[in-house]
Amino acid sequence: MTLYEQFAQELKEQISQAYYPVGQKLPSIREMSKARGVSISTVQESYRLLEDAGFVRSKLKSGYYVQQPPSTAQLPETSQPEQRPVPIDNWQAVLELMMTESNSHFLALGRGSPDTELSSLKPLQRLLSDNIKYQSKQVFSCSKGNGLFKLRVQIARLMQNSGCHIHPDNIQITAGCQEALSLSLKALTQPGDIVAIDSPNFYGSMQAIQSNQLKVIEIPTHPETGISLPALELALEQWPIKVLQLIPTSNNPLGYVMPEKNKLKLLKMAEKYDFAIIEDDILGDGYYQTPRPRSLKSYDSQDRVLFCSSFSKTIAPGLRVGWVAPGRYGQMLTHLKFVTSLGANSLPLLAVADFIEQGHYEKHLRLAKQQYQARRDLMLHWVQRYFPSGSKMSFPKGGFFLWVELPESIDSLVLNENLKPFNIGIAAGSLFSAAGKYQNCLRISYANKPSERIEQAIKIVGEQAKILLQQALARA
Amino acid sequence: MTLYEQFAQELKEQISQAYYPVGQKLPSIREMSKARGVSISTVQESYRLLEDAGFVRSKLKSGYYVQQPPSTAQLPETSQPEQRPVPIDNWQAVLELMMTESNSHFLALGRGSPDTELSSLKPLQRLLSDNIKYQSKQVFSCSKGNGLFKLRVQIARLMQNSGCHIHPDNIQITAGCQEALSLSLKALTQPGDIVAIDSPNFYGSMQAIQSNQLKVIEIPTHPETGISLPALELALEQWPIKVLQLIPTSNNPLGYVMPEKNKLKLLKMAEKYDFAIIEDDILGDGYYQTPRPRSLKSYDSQDRVLFCSSFSKTIAPGLRVGWVAPGRYGQMLTHLKFVTSLGANSLPLLAVADFIEQGHYEKHLRLAKQQYQARRDLMLHWVQRYFPSGSKMSFPKGGFFLWVELPESIDSLVLNENLKPFNIGIAAGSLFSAAGKYQNCLRISYANKPSERIEQAIKIVGEQAKILLQQALARA
Ligand SMILES: Cc1ncc(COP(=O)(O)O)c(C=O)c1O
Ligand SMILES: Cc1ncc(COP(=O)(O)O)c(C=O)c1O
Numbered sequence: 024m025t026l027y028e029q030f031a032q033e034l035k036e037q038i039s040q041a042y043y044p045v046g047q048k049l050p051s052i053r054e055m056s057k058a059r060g061v062s063i064s065t066v067q068e069s070y071r072l073l074e075d076a077g078f079v080r081s082k083l084k085s086g087y088y089v090q091q092p093p094s095t096a097q098l099p100e101t102s103q104p105e106q107r108p109v110p111i112d113n114w115q116a117v118l119e120l121m122m123t124e125s126n127s128h129f130l131a132l133g134r135g136s137p138d139t140e141l142s143s144l145k146p147l148q149r150l151l152s153d154n155i156k157y158q159s160k161q162v163f164s165c166s167k168g169n170g171l172f173k174l175r176v177q178i179a180r181l182m183q184n185s186g187c188h189i190h191p192d193n194i195q196i197t198a199g200c201q202e203a204l205s206l207s208l209k210a211l212t213q214p215g216d217i218v219a220i221d222s223p224n225f226y227g228s229m230q231a232i233q234s235n236q237l238k239v240i241e242i243p244t245h246p247e248t249g250i251s252l253p254a255l256e257l258a259l260e261q262w263p264i265k266v267l268q269l270i271p272t273s274n275n276p277l278g279y280v281m282p283e284k285n286k287l288k289l290l291k292m293a294e295k296y297d298f299a300i301i302e303d304d305i306l307g308d309g310y311y312q313t314p315r316p317r318s319l320k321s322y323d324s325q326d327r328v329l330f331c332s333s334f335s336k337t338i339a340p341g342l343r344v345g346w347v348a349p350g351r352y353g354q355m356l357t358h359l360k361f362v363t364s365l366g367a368n369s370l371p372l373l374a375v376a377d378f379i380e381q382g383h384y385e386k387h388l389r390l391a392k393q394q395y396q397a398r399r400d401l402m403l404h405w406v407q408r409y410f411p412s413g414s415k416m417s418f419p420k421g422g423f424f425l426w427v428e429l430p431e432s433i434d435s436l437v438l439n440e441n442l443k444p445f446n447i448g449i450a451a452g453s454l455f456s457a458a459g460k461y462q463n464c465l466r467i468s469y470a471n472k473p474s475e476r477i478e479q480a481i482k483i484v485g486e487q488a489k490i491l492l493q494q495a496l497a498r499a
Numbered sequence: 500m501t502l503y504e505q506f507a508q509e510l511k512e513q514i515s516q517a518y519y520p521v522g523q524k525l526p527s528i529r530e531m532s533k534a535r536g537v538s539i540s541t542v543q544e545s546y547r548l549l550e551d552a553g554f555v556r557s558k559l560k561s562g563y564y565v566q567q568p569p570s571t572a573q574l575p576e577t578s579q580p581e582q583r584p585v586p587i588d589n590w591q592a593v594l595e596l597m598m599t600e601s602n603s604h605f606l607a608l609g610r611g612s613p614d615t616e617l618s619s620l621k622p623l624q625r626l627l628s629d630n631i632k633y634q635s636k637q638v639f640s641c642s643k644g645n646g647l648f649k650l651r652v653q654i655a656r657l658m659q660n661s662g663c664h665i666h667p668d669n670i671q672i673t674a675g676c677q678e679a680l681s682l683s684l685k686a687l688t689q690p691g692d693i694v695a696i697d698s699p700n701f702y703g704s705m706q707a708i709q710s711n712q713l714k715v716i717e718i719p720t721h722p723e724t725g726i727s728l729p730a731l732e733l734a735l736e737q738w739p740i741k742v743l744q745l746i747p748t749s750n751n752p753l754g755y756v757m758p759e760k761n762k763l764k765l766l767k768m769a770e771k772y773d774f775a776i777i778e779d780d781i782l783g784d785g786y787y788q789t790p791r792p793r794s795l796k797s798y799d800s801q802d803r804v805l806f807c808s809s810f811s812k813t814i815a816p817g818l819r820v821g822w823v824a825p826g827r828y829g830q831m832l833t834h835l836k837f838v839t840s841l842g843a844n845s846l847p848l849l850a851v852a853d854f855i856e857q858g859h860y861e862k863h864l865r866l867a868k869q870q871y872q873a874r875r876d877l878m879l880h881w882v883q884r885y886f887p888s889g890s891k892m893s894f895p896k897g898g899f900f901l902w903v904e905l906p907e908s909i910d911s912l913v914l915n916e917n918l919k920p921f922n923i924g925i926a927a928g929s930l931f932s933a934a935g936k937y938q939n940c941l942r943i944s945y946a947n948k949p950s951e952r953i954e955q956a957i958k959i960v961g962e963q964a965k966i967l968l969q970q971a972l973a974r975a
Contacts, residue, residue, distance in 0.1 A: 114834055121643050121837070139639035148635055151846075152628045159624055163615035163815035165675075167597050198674060199641075201841035214690065227841060234838040339639035343844040358590055361597070362710040365677035365703060368819040368844050370627075 027068035030061055031076075034069060038078050038089055049079060049087040074312065077418055080396055083389070090400045096407050099415045099428040101251060104222040104241035105458040108262060111233035116436070116454055117226045123448045125471070130480050133450025135275070137423065138394065138470045139339045143387035147338065150374040150381075158373055167366040169357050170196025170346075174376040178346055181379065184314060185272075185307055186321030187330065187348065195347050195356045196367055199340070200305045200333035203347035204268070205231045206359045207301050207329040210352045211266050212237055219258055219298075221250040221269040223276050223426070223455030223464070228268055228303065239457045240264065246417045246426065249274060249281040252288055259296040266299050272316050273306035276426045276455055276466040278419020280316050290319065293327050304332040305345075308388060310421035311396045326350040334375060336422065337388060342371040395423045395470065402469040405478055409485030411492050423470040426452075428463060432495035433488055435465040441487050447480045503544035506537055507552075510545060514554050514565055525555060525563040550788070553894060556872060557788075559865070567876045572883050575891045575904040577727060580698040580717030581934040584738060587709035592912070592930055593702045599924045601947075606956050609926025611751070613899065614870065614946045615815045619863035623814065626850040626857075634849055643842035645833050646672025646822075650852040654822055657855065660790060661748075661783055662797030663806065663824065671823050671832045672843055675816070676781045679807035679823040680744070681707045682835045683777045686828045687742050687805070688713055695734055695774075697726040697745040699752050699902070699931030699940070704744055704779065715933045716740065722893045722902065725750060725757040728764055735772040742775050748792050749782035752902045752931055752942040754895020756792050766795065769803050780808040781821075784864060786897035787872045802826040810851060812898065813864060818847040871899045871946065878945040881954055885961030887968050899946040902928075904939060908971035909964055911941045917963050923956045 024032070037043055050058060055066045070087050073079045079087040125131040155162055169175070175191035182189055197203040204227075212218065214236035220228065222241035232239050240262060243254040250269055258264060267289075271281040281289075293300055302319045310316055320330040329352060333345030344367075349356040360366075378384050402425055406416055410427065417426040429435065435451040442448060452464025471477065500508070513519060526534060531542045546563050549555045555563040601607040631638055645651065651667035658665055673679040680703075688694065690712035696704065698717030708715050716738060719730040726745055734740060743765075747757040757765075769776055778795045786792055796806035805828060809821030820843075825832040836842075854860050878901055882892055886903065893902040905911065911927040918924060928940025947953065 118644070118833070118837075124640075136640060139636065144639070148631050151631045151638075155624050155627045155631075160615065161817075162627075163620070163817040164600075164612060165811070165816040165819065168594070198840040198844075201837075202839060205839050227837070230834070231838040234835060335641070340641040340841075341637075341639040341845045343641065343840070343842075357594070358706070359710060361594075361677075362703070362707040363678060363681050363839060364674040364819070365816075366819075368674075368847060369817045370846070371844060 026061070027065045028072065030059075030065055031069035031072040034073060035076070035078055043089045045089050045091050047089050048085075049089060051086055077400075080400070082393070091404050096403060096418075097415045098246050098418065099426065099464075101243050101245045102222050102460070103243055104456060104460050106240075106258070108217050108238035108240045109458045111229050111239060111457040113226075113454060113459070114230065116451065117230060120448070120450055120454060129446045129448065130476065131448045132467050132480060132484070133448055133465070134468055135424070136340055136470060137336050137338075137391065138472060140472070141387065141390055141394065143383070143390045144338070146381070146383045147374060147378050150377045151370060154370055154373045154377070161373065162370045164369060165366040166196065166369045166372055167361070169194065169360075170367055171369065171372040171376060173380070174372045177376050177379040181308070182348065185304065186317035189348050193348055193350070193353055195349055195353065195360060196372065197333075197345045197347055197360060198343045198364060198367060199335055199345040200303065200331050201227050201231070201345070202363070203331035203333065203345045204228055204301060204303060206356055206363065207331060207347055207349065207352070208232060208235050208237070208266070208268075209359055210349070210355045211299050211301070211329070216265040217262050219255065219264045219267045221274070223452065223461055225270065225275050225303070226454045229457055232268070241457055244277065245279065246277045247279050248285065249279045252285060252292065256292060259292065259298070264296070264298050266301060267293070268301040268303065270303040270306070271319055272304060273309045273419070273421025275306055275422060276424045278417045278422055278424060278426065280310065280420045283317065286317070286319050287322055290322050290325070290327070294325055298327075300328045302328050302330050304330060306336050306422040307332065308337050309392060309395070309423070311392050320348060323350070337391070338375065338378070338384070342375060343368070344371050344375050392421075398423065398469040398473055399425070401473050402467065402481070405481040406467070409482045411485065411489050423468055425467045425469060427465050427467065429465070429488055430492055431463050433463050433491045435463060438465070438484070438487055438491060441491070442484060445483050447483060449484060502537070503541045504548065506535070506541055507545035507548040510549060511552070511554055519565045521565050521567055523565050524561075525565060527562055553876070558869070567880050572879060572894070573891045574894065575722050575902065575940075577719050577721040578698050578936070579719055580932060580936050582716070582734070584693050584714035584716045585934045587705045587715060587933045589702070589930060589935070590706060592927065593706060596924070596926055596930060605922045605924065606952065607924045608943050608956060608960070609924055609941070610944055611900070612816055612946060613812050613814075613867065614948060616948070617863065617866055617870065619859070619866045620814070622857070622859045623850060623854050626853045627846060630846055630849045630853070637849065638846045640845060641842040642672065642845045642848055643837070645670065645836075646843055647845065647848040647852060649856070650848045653852050653855040657784070658806075658824065661780070662793035665824050669824060669826070669829055671825055671829065671836060672848065673809070673821040673823055673836060674819045674840060674843065675811055675821040676779065676807050676809035677703050677707070677821070678839070679809065679821045680704055680777060680779060682832055682839065683805040683807060683823055683825065683828070684708060684711050684713070684742070684744075685835055686825070686831045687775050687777070692741040693738050695731065695740045695743045697750070699928065699937055701746065701751050701779070702930045705933055708744070717933055720753065721755065722753045723755050724761065725755045728761060728768065732768060735768065735774070740772070740774050742777060743769070744777040744779065746779040746782070747795055748780060749785045749895070749897025751782055751898060752900045754893045754898055754900060754902065756786065756896045759793065762793070762795050762798055766798050766801070766803070770801055774803075776804045778804050778806050780806055782812050782898040783808065784813050785868060785871070785899070787868050796824060799826070813867070814851065814854070814860070818851060819844070820847050820851050868897075874899065874945040874949055875901070877949050878943065878957070881957040882943070885958045887961065887965050899944055901943045901945060903941050903943065905941070905964055906968055907939050909939050909967045911939060914941070914960070914963055914967060917967070918960060921959050923959060925960060
């Protein structure tokens with residue numbers, strides 16, 4: 024254990040003992056260094072460790088604040104999905120989740136949209152209006168080929184934050200990340216091919232895999248470190264896997280970030296077993312700390328990674344602005360984009376390009392991430408308080424999704440049914456599996472501004488879960 | 500010959516002899532009836548015939564005006580495409596056409612966009628801005644499932660004009676007509692299947708067919724009456740054709756309208772040979788006269804027709820608002836829409852719904868059609884004047900595309916190359932064929948406001964065509 028690890032451990036214990044209570048500011052780095060007689064850099068490093076572990080949160084220009092330590096909640100185990108290629112068939116449940124909107128009557132706790140009411144999005148409204156007024160000719164015409172150049176320039180610039188140095192001409196604009204994923208799959212596969220994924224996985228990707236008549240094999244995945252590389256290798260030895268599709272940074276639904284060394288190992292494996300990787304980075308910029316982790320694409324010396332993303336989670340899903348950095352598949356992607364939808368609505372491309380160029384994106388992202396991190400802690404607090412004991416939960420490092428594993432006897436589809444009379448919905452775990460796993464899990468979004476209504480809803484979810492648990496015990 | 504046909508014939512001759520000069524108003528129906536001693540209804544019917552034949556044009560609440568009679572130009576013959584399934588491969592040429600934009604330096608005569616500078620589009624700009632201001636929450640969220648209900652209501656209402664009575668829930672919103680076509684193909688076919696099309700055909704549809712790994716068989720098509728039903732039947736007897744895809748109303752590129760009785764016959768044939776029909780109606784509302792012709796879908800008692808359309812030609816392609824009325828394939832289409840792009844950008848859906856609901860669409864369409872009809876006549880005039888003698892041309896009944904057949908020895912791809920130094924582009928005929936036919940043909944758009952620049956460009960195209968013709972003669 025290094026000195027700073029040791030010092031961080033000490034501080035953790037003191038926080039748990041409420042020596043430093045939740046909500047209070049830690050002494051400044053300088054003060055702490057003086058008080059404890061350790062070097063500035065040791066304090067710095069240990070504060071960073073505490074932040075990584077979720078014990079403190081840094082506020083811009085203000086310092087480190089103690090927060091509800093996450094350690095009292097147990098993480099779920101590494102997932103244990105089916106170890107063979109399976110078909111996917113839960114479209115009806117996906118459709119139902121997708122069509123439930125939060126409104127004054129119904130609270131859709133499972134939905135995946137970001138908070139679009141943050142003040143930092145205001146400039147975007149103005150930019151949309153300005154472009155309608157001053158660029159009407161361009162707004163009325165379709166953006167063809169690989170899409171509006173000035174947006175691709177901004178995207179190329181943003182991608183540098185994840186360590187990618189890509190020319191704007193090697194970026195293809197798409198209608199959201201979903202189109203990026205779907206076109207990438209189409210470029211890489213033939214019907215019948217096998218695609219491996221981390222599991223649990225976003226239901227939209229799985230439906231795209233299914234509709235391309237592909238088979239999917241789900242790889243065991245750890246809630247903190249992501250896809251299990253030994254398990255992946257085992258699968259690669261057994262099956263002719265053509266593509267690996269995964270969400271390595273601020274994963275949906277687990278919130279994990281794959282460690283750098285795993286990313287490097289994975290690329291070596293891709294070389295050895297000759298498969299392509301579709302990297303879904305939709306929440307990559309939503310990683311709470313700065314700098315964000317590097318992408319798989321940034322290590323991709325062999326041009327095997329198709330990097331897919333969008334502004335649906337960082338700005339708003341209604342824009343339908345996404346992209347793919349398709350490497351050697353560039354020309355094919357441009358063709359596939361043309362045949363599937365000809366081109367893009369120009370207005371959001373113009374406005375988003377301006378939004379980034381004028382610095383609003385980075386400002387917005389900063390505010391949004393601060394909010395989401397605080398909302399994560401509050402949500403963890405509520406879930407721990409109201410859910411049945413024995414519930415396990417993820418500790419997301421970015422994004423706004425919490426994954427909860429309820430005691431085994433609870434079926435979250437039944438739970439969801441029982442919540443309907445209360446006008447509450449959750450995202451049942453089985454949506455995130457090809458083979459109907461994760462029946463006792465659920466995904467909750469904490470994107471929205473915390474409110475008493477949300478706390479009450481979480482309480483009701485907990486109560487209903489407890490009722491199901493008692494019923495199961497009574498039957499046993 | 501009926502009395503009114505006879506009377507129309509008489510009037511035609513008198514127009515050709517400048518008895519009624521071009522631009523002048525014909526006597527009113529009442530005056531003409533009195534003057535010639537024929538019944539009101541006979542005059543009415545014969546005026547309508549004259550209009551159909553392009554000798555006169557009706558102006559709202561004003562009467563019938565004589566125009567440049569089209570009869571001096573010869574129509575192309577029925578097309579003679581390859582009579583077997585062929586692969587499609589001219590993507591590079593399509594890409595090139597697609598990426599050429601008209602600007603102050605370059606005049607893209609072949610491009611397919613409508614005139615978006617008509618004053619009747621102004622309200623749409625306001626509606627877009629209003630929705631950003633007052634519906635920001637909806638604008639920022641993605642329109643999922645089969646799409647914004649209030650837009651589907653308006654579309655269902657518009658479809659009544661083509662004789663279709665369809666419930667809004669049986670309409671799927673898509674990103675333009677291209678997505679509608681592409682998803683329909685995906686719903687109906689498996690790789691290797693054969694699709695029949697009218698020919699020449701829109702290159703976008705053909706590329707979609709190709710990317711779905713389908714084979715295409717092009718059916719001979721007449722420039723006034725459309726796809727040849729005897730030729731289609733011959734093909735049906737020979738090949739297991741799964742789908743027929745065609746543009747029966749205000750066809751692109753020929754401008755034809757399939758006669759009603761052919762539409763009925765075609766549906767009988769679909770029953771007999773058990774195939775589905777993808778009806779591309781993108782220019783159906785662009786038929787110059789009112790009421791517009793009925794759609795195939797309106798006769799579809801067997802639920803075999805997938806009706807695809809968009810507002811790309813009637814409002815603006817940049818909106819990317821299209822739809823499909825998929826009949827029994829509804830659920831499948833909703834699923835395919837989800838997997839390919841999740842949902843739609845809500846803003847244009849909201850604004851277009853308002854635009855139609857508030858009556859702006861019908862006003863705009865009236866103005867646009869009037870303009871296009873007048874621009875057709877002028878374009879026909881220019882082409883007849885400047886192109887080599889022996890050139891044949893279509894006589895479009897709607898839309899804004901003219902199809903020109905040059906003397907056989909002229910290759911329009913070479914012509915297009917030779918036009919580049921003049922900063923002029925045309926759409927080469929071979930783009931509209933799967934098997935490289937129509938080399939001596941080209942498509943010209945007359946959507947834009949006539950100008951001296953355009954007339955000069957047409958003159959240059961004619962001169963360059965004449966040069967190619969002379970070179971060919973010299974070689975012979
Ligand atoms: C992991 C992941 N990938 C892709 C998507 C699709 O995003 P988009 O709205 O950009 O198409 C989502 C949306 O929920 C997602 O969570
Ligand atoms: C006949 C035809 N169908 C479909 C399309 C695609 O239209 P959209 O822009 O609505 O995708 C076009 C566009 O040029 C077309 O001419």
